[in-house]
Amino acid sequence: MLTGLALAVLVSTAVSAAPTAIDGGAVASSPAVRGEAFQVGDDPVEPQPLTARYRITLSIEWSPQTHPATIPPVGRSPHVSPPVVATHRAADDMFRLGALASPGVEAMAETGSTSALVGEMQANANVATVDVGSSIYGAGSRSFDVELRQDVSRVSLVTMLAPSPDWFVGVNSLPVFVDGVWESVVSADLEAYDAGTDSAPGFVHSNTDTDPAQPISGPVDTEFARADDEGRFGFVTITRLS
């Protein structure tokens, strides 16, 4: 009986202080050790500030080096249009895969124009900030410093591949405040999208309206699919500043 009881005590103690159980009697006789073990087991999360500052960096890799077989020739000035970056509350505040493109997303994807999309973002109560960068020719990057709030902590970014009918790359609703903790770094490859609003074939800009418009999808055009398979277009990194 006594042996059984002693064993039960030892087992229940060992759950929270297994590493020191090797030393036998030391386990139960040291409250300090037990307290420490409990703290480690609970893995307390530091109190998180309501806001945090981040640097969002778009890195474009799309170039003859990454896409020698599929990128338009240099004479046609392949580039990405001025990127639009928004910080927002909910998923899909800027666009949604499988849904029709907004007029702003259509204009961005077809012509690189940003004004309509910026207007939509500014009118959206879920959106906290919207920024526009400048075009990137070849490999290059653009950075945007933003302040995120715990309840408005998603990042979306889009930029058009040019020339193209309605093809764009971006990231959709990346979460930065996850499970009650501010992430130190969030990184994601750019996804490739067809806005479903222009049907010209290949890397051309000819304004061939898709009627009726189709939902936003991944690449459906053969040339776009080949380019997407050949290599990534770039990536986004979101790094905490403070």
Ligand SMILES: [Ca+2]
């Ligand atoms: Ca299309």
Ligand SMILES: [Ca+2]
């Ligand atoms: Ca169109």
